[in-house]
Amino acid sequence: MLGLMQDRPLLISSLIEYSGLNHGDVEIVSRTVEGPIHRTNYRNVNLRAKKLAQALGRLGVELGDRIGTIAWNGYRHMEIYFGVSGMGAVCHTINPRLFPEQIAYIVNHAEDKYIFVDLTFVPLIEALKDHLTNVKGFIIMTDEAHMPDSSLDNLLCYETLVEAEDGDYAWPQFDEMTACSLCYTSGTTGNPKGVLYANRSTVLHSFCVCTNDGLGVSNRDSILAVVPMFHANAWGLPYAAAMCGAKMVMPGAAMDGASLYELMEAEGVTLSAGVPTIWMMLLGYVKENNLKFSTMQRTVIGGSAAPRSMIDTFVEGHGVEVIHAWGMTETSPLGTTGNLLKKHENLSEKQRTDIRVKQGRTVYGVELKITGDDGKELPRDGVAFGDLKVRGPWITNGYFKGEGGEVLDEDGWFTTGDVGTIDPDGYMQITDRSKDVIKSGGEWISSIDVENEALGCPGIVEAAVIAIPHPKWDERPLVIAVKEKDHSVSRDDVIKHLESTLAKWQLPDDVVFVEELPHTATGKLLKTKLREDFKDYKLPTA
Numbered sequence: 334m335l336g337l338m339q340d341r342p343l344l345i346s347s348l349i350e351y352s353g354l355n356h357g358d359v360e361i362v363s364r365t366v367e368g369p370i371h372r373t374n375y376r377n378v379n380l381r382a383k384k385l386a387q388a389l390g391r392l393g394v395e396l397g398d399r400i401g402t403i404a405w406n407g408y409r410h411m412e413i414y415f416g417v418s419g420m421g422a423v424c425h426t427i428n429p430r431l432f433p434e435q436i437a438y439i440v441n442h443a444e445d446k447y448i449f450v451d452l453t454f455v456p457l458i459e460a461l462k463d464h465l466t467n468v469k470g471f472i473i474m475t476d477e478a479h480m481p482d483s484s485l486d487n488l489l490c491y492e493t494l495v496e497a498e499d500g501d502y503a504w505p506q507f508d509e510m511t512a513c514s515l516c517y518t519s520g521t522t523g524n525p526k527g528v529l530y531a532n533r534s535t536v537l538h539s540f541c542v543c544t545n546d547g548l549g550v551s552n553r554d555s556i557l558a559v560v561p562m563f564h565a566n567a568w569g570l571p572y573a574a575a576m577c578g579a580k581m582v583m584p585g586a587a588m589d590g591a592s593l594y595e596l597m598e599a600e601g602v603t604l605s606a607g608v609p610t611i612w613m614m615l616l617g618y619v620k621e622n623n624l625k626f627s628t629m630q631r632t633v634i635g636g637s638a639a640p641r642s643m644i645d646t647f648v649e650g651h652g653v654e655v656i657h658a659w660g661m662t663e664t665s666p667l668g669t670t671g672n673l674l675k676k677h678e679n680l681s682e683k684q685r686t687d688i689r690v691k692q693g694r695t696v697y698g699v700e701l702k703i704t705g706d707d708g709k710e711l712p713r714d715g716v717a718f719g720d721l722k723v724r725g726p727w728i729t730n731g732y733f734k735g736e737g738g739e740v741l742d743e744d745g746w747f748t749t750g751d752v753g754t755i756d757p758d759g760y761m762q763i764t765d766r767s768k769d770v771i772k773s774g775g776e777w778i779s780s781i782d783v784e785n786e787a788l789g790c791p792g793i794v795e796a797a798v799i800a801i802p803h804p805k806w807d808e809r810p811l812v813i814a815v816k817e818k819d820h821s822v823s824r825d826d827v828i829k830h831l832e833s834t835l836a837k838w839q840l841p842d843d844v845v846f847v848e849e850l851p852h853t854a855t856g857k858l859l860k861t862k863l864r865e866d867f868k869d870y871k872l873p874t875a
């Protein structure tokens with residue numbers, strides 16, 4: 334209609350086209366599997382993403398085709414993100430940490446036409462090749478000199494494909510609701526299910542990441558994306574970085590404390606993002622070697638609850654602000670961020686951390702509520718807890734190919750499977766996953782609360798809390814913990830420590846120590862495995 338605004342589709346390609354033109358010199362730095370640190374910039378990424386789109390077109394890839402990637406964070410992966418989605422195909426990022434049979438399942442379920450494979454994952458794909466039904470070819474993400482001897486049929490070399498094209502290509506325009514990427518949940522609570530992101534939802538999500546009260550990503554940032562590009566699209570950081578021309582620093586396969594710290598310091602990293610397990614390791618390295626972060630200003634912790642002790646170490650020990658974030662694959666993933674408000678400026682650091690431990694507030698675009706057993710909305714008083722529901726333009730409306738059937742209620746709310754509270758300022762706090770809550774004598778005990786408190790006990794490096802059946806109380810909590818190396822912390826020490834912070838009925842009935850705890854492909858505690866391992870465990874109080 335004349336006199337109204339233009340109807341330009343919100344497309345992934347517009348992000349890289351923008352940064353290619355306006356932030357052309359800003360660097361993309363990657364650790365590579367071949368060896369040295371690689372440096373490129375947005376101008377080159379845009380050009381090479383176009384060449385890739387040309388090459389894929391020549392291979393017969395069409396609008397809507399799914400193209401897999403099995404790769405670490407790196408510049409070629411970024412080119413694939415933009416090249417594949419930019420041409421109108423769907424970038425399906427495969428999590429290499431899934432069980433091999435799950436990988437075969439999702440590749441077949443997605444009907445991936447081609448798969449981009451990092452050199453490291455060639456053996457993994459070779460072992461699965463007879464089970465992959467739809468794949469026409471494997472594009473190895475390297476140059477001719479590093480091409481492996483492989484038993485895979487239809488092997489193509491990434492650099493050869495890209496360099497054969499001239500890049501004289503205009504990004505096609507299509508409906509902004511066209512799918513751009515596909516991520517499968519990691520199956521903590523069942524089989525992996527596909528979540529299909531749209532061009533429009535991803536661009537809107539990027540705006541949200543770039544707002545100050547989102548993750549505040551800007552051109553002044555140097556971002557270390559530790560969260561993998563195969564996990565909920567690295568929380569959308571590659572897109573958001575392109576939207577504002579932020580420097581991207583990508584660790585490749587080197588995720589140990591020393592490598593991450595070195596990269597942060599060498600590349601002037603100001604913002605980093607990852608799950609608590611990664612930060613636990615990095616902080617351990619930094620403490621052991623008596624180091625400080627010299628450029629990092631803020632770190633995003635999400636995927637699992639950020640323990641208070643971790644927040645304290647970052648904020649008080651290193652002067653690094655923590656942005657606690659909550660989300661799910663189904664929410665693109667950013668749902669809430671724990672930024673402080675103006676009115677919190679004059680609070681003590683302890684009071685400010687009382688807020689930081691909450692999972693945070695929604696940014697514009699996402700609506701959030703909690704409901705009780707009757708489905709009615711509960712008050713935002715920070716006390717009432719219930720099922721957490723979300724709604725918004727970057728929240729899924731159902732799983733790929735209709736798996737699991739209808740997932741929204743009649744008003745469009747998505748039930749997250751998390752249980753939480755919302756306080757009068759809108760800060761949401763996850764109490765638990767609904768499947769992990771411990772139901773004891775008609776009361777609910779949050780396994781996350783008990784875990785967090787147990788982590789504050791000297792000598793405990795990791796703790797998981799699960800429900801054990803109890804003849805009188807239905808269920809009671811059991812702490813399963815990992816000790817610091819050579820530490821003498823005992824069961825009674827942990828219980829004594831918890832007595833100072835938890836109500837009597839919330840105290841665990843027992844504490845057992847293990848060498849290590851099982852984790853999911855995305856670094857979360859694998860409680861299904863713990864429940865299985867401890868299914869015959871008898872509590873001393875039973």
Ligand SMILES: Nc1ncnc2c1ncn2[C@@H]1O[C@H](COP(=O)(O)OP(=O)(O)OP(=O)(O)O)[C@@H](O)[C@H]1O
Nearest residue numbers: 518519520521522635636637638658659660661662
């Ligand atoms: N900051 C956080 N604090 C506590 N829990 C969090 C936080 N961020 C994410 N989570 C948990 O992670 C869940 C989403 O994780 P994700 O989408 O990666 O799925 P998954 O656990 O890998 O797989 P599945 O959905 O199959 O269980 C959330 O529902 C929530 O339980």
